[in-house]
Amino acid sequence: MSAIFTIAKRELGGFFNSPVAYVFLVIFLLLSGFMTFMISNWFGMGQANLAGFLVWHPWLYLFLVPAVGMRMWSEERRLGTIELLLTLPVTPWQAIAGKFLAAWAVLGIALLLTFPMIVTVNALGHPDNGIIVAGYLGSFLLAGAYLAVTSMTSALTRNQVVSFIISVVVCLFLILAGFPPITDLLVRWASPGVVETVASFSVMTHFVGLQKGVVDSRDLLYFASIIGFSLFSTSVILRAHRAG
Amino acid sequence: MIKVEHLQKRFGPKIAVDDVSFSVEKGEVLGFLGPNGAGKSTTMRMITGFIPPSSGRVSVGGFDILEAPLAAKRLIGYLPENAPAYSDMTVAGFLAFAAELRGLSGDAKRKAVHRAIEMCFLEPVANQTIETLSKGYKHRTCFAQSILHDPDVLILDEPTDGLDPNQKHEVRTLIRTMGEKKAIIFSTHILEEVEAVCSRAIIIDRGRIVANGTPAELKRRCDHAGTVTVRLAKSAPGAAEKLAALPGVGKASAQEGGLFHVIPCDKSGTGIAAAIYELAARETWTLEELHTEEGRLDEVFRSITLGDKSTKEVAA
Numbered sequence A: 001m002s003a004i005f006t007i008a009k010r011e012l013g014g015f016f017n018s019p020v021a022y023v024f025l026v027i028f029l030l031l032s033g034f035m036t037f038m039i040s041n042w043f044g045m046g047q048a049n050l051a052g053f054l055v056w057h058p059w060l061y062l063f064l065v066p067a068v069g070m071r072m073w074s075e076e077r078r079l080g081t082i083e084l085l086l087t088l089p090v091t092p093w094q095a096i097a098g099k100f101l102a103a104w105a106v107l108g109i110a111l112l113l114t115f116p117m118i119v120t121v122n123a124l125g126h127p128d129n130g131i132i133v134a135g136y137l138g139s140f141l142l143a144g145a146y147l148a149v150t151s152m153t154s155a156l157t158r159n160q161v162v163s164f165i166i167s168v169v170v171c172l173f174l175i176l177a178g179f180p181p182i183t184d185l186l187v188r189w190a191s192p193g194v195v196e197t198v199a200s201f202s203v204m205t206h207f208v209g210l211q212k213g214v215v216d217s218r219d220l221l222y223f224a225s226i227i228g229f230s231l232f233s234t235s236v237i238l239r240a241h242r243a244g
Numbered sequence B: 001m002i003k004v005e006h007l008q009k010r011f012g013p014k015i016a017v018d019d020v021s022f023s024v025e026k027g028e029v030l031g032f033l034g035p036n037g038a039g040k041s042t043t044m045r046m047i048t049g050f051i052p053p054s055s056g057r058v059s060v061g062g063f064d065i066l067e068a069p070l071a072a073k074r075l076i077g078y079l080p081e082n083a084p085a086y087s088d089m090t091v092a093g094f095l096a097f098a099a100e101l102r103g104l105s106g107d108a109k110r111k112a113v114h115r116a117i118e119m120c121f122l123e124p125v126a127n128q129t130i131e132t133l134s135k136g137y138k139h140r141t142c143f144a145q146s147i148l149h150d151p152d153v154l155i156l157d158e159p160t161d162g163l164d165p166n167q168k169h170e171v172r173t174l175i176r177t178m179g180e181k182k183a184i185i186f187s188t189h190i191l192e193e194v195e196a197v198c199s200r201a202i203i204i205d206r207g208r209i210v211a212n213g214t215p216a217e218l219k220r221r222c223d224h225a226g227t228v229t230v231r232l233a234k235s236a237p238g239a240a241e242k243l244a245a246l247p248g249v250g251k252a253s254a255q256e257g258g259l260f261h262v263i264p265c266d267k268s269g270t271g272i273a274a275a276i277y278e279l280a281a282r283e284t285w286t287l288e289e290l291h292t293e294e295g296r297l298d299e300v301f302r303s304i305t306l307g308d309k310s311t312k313e314v315a316a
């Protein structure tokens, strides 16, 4: 446990000693503001909820989360520090968890920094704050799922750009499999059962419920298993790479 | 402390390390020699648990590196090749991080970091970020990391690479003194280092151990080890024959300028220099030089690592 904490602390130091964290925070806040106010026309909708804000998160995270996570393991491999880290008395799991949690914390901080949205919506109307909390939880889990995928792809290569591109593609698939315009197209060719099965792998299917304030244990389980599976794959990839 | 049994590592069809066995006890400093690509770093990576062997066993302090990796790793200090370090951290921050992962905290951590900084002469750069360090300082930082917890076992992959001559000297002295209480393996391409520091040396070539012995034993494998060079002030007629007739002498040949090479019948045979000295005294020759060739490690290294390559090529 303390090894996970030590590694996470070091990673966080790395984020905040370099421009990565600040650039991410600023871009995240600017883009989410832009999309909420300009594209969703949040003030014009006249609704006291955050739907117009949260609906953009799967797309916003699509590029921003891989950008935060792409160096997680690829940089360790490029600099050779992975040899140092994994010959210290820590298990690969502790290292994977520590790095993941640190990056997830950065994403969490970004999300918390959008609190003016909550303040505003409460000042202007009477929103259901339970729905808002569920929506934030969904957004945080969504970010964690993308980040775990990025952890896996960053273990594949020592090149950050390659790691970024692969994780964007995988995350895009996770969106599109359950994105209504795509699923509507798919039903023309495939039976509804197949489309539903494919869609059940999508983050969209499981994010929508949380966004509406429904905390379903199946949705939570989905995000937990995406994260668990991707981190497990990370350890398999790292082991295979070390074995040569 | 370190026990390596029939270690083998394959990368695809290529065998990088092939049936390597040896052991190192406390108080020993083992030098690892071999041409580029011989498999030194690969062997060290298997000992430290970074890469799993294809077959064979490694145990450190009685702990199998695959079965009890954490217990084994706690005993080991490791300086990987090229001295990797987190470039965004300061020297002191990096050492504190490594100390924490070693399970040190509070006062013990501070003391360990301080001690390592002192031993590796890092005071002037302690608060500098690692990416701004010169190569030698970066190397010393990673070296400091390996001795933080005063480990029983030290594995050092080219510890003097990139250091200036003074620092090379300091590091050698450090390894020699630490070697009295620890089991140390270090690799190097500098052969004087082996003579200065090692109690034993292993030469490895294309994955196999081709020589294993004390530096003195290895030197004796040199072709002209034991040869005595004699220089006389004035040429003395028949000197070569008289030298050749001495007991224990195999051959004596006259060179230019009163120089003679006297080759003993048996390389380990000592005392022919004394016999030559007595002969010179009897014959009233004026000796200008009398010198026994100890053998040179670089020649042994070349003849072992190049020698059997040519025989293999002939065979192939």
Ligand SMILES: Nc1ncnc2c1ncn2[C@@H]1O[C@H](COP(=O)(O)OP(=O)(O)OP(=O)(O)O)[C@@H](O)[C@H]1O
Pocket (backbone or CB within 6 Å): A244, B011, B016, B034, B035, B036, B037, B038, B039, B040, B041, B042, B043, B081
């Ligand atoms: N991950 C890997 N995949 C494939 N081959 C590898 C890998 N690591 C090492 N090798 C090969 O194994 C052989 C031994 O390499 P190693 O790094 O152990 O040599 P070395 O003795 O340390 O050489 P040097 O003196 O140059 O440091 C080399 O031929 C190298 O190409």
Ligand SMILES: [Mg+2]
Pocket (backbone or CB within 6 Å): B040, B041, B042, B081, B157
């Ligand atoms: Mg090497």
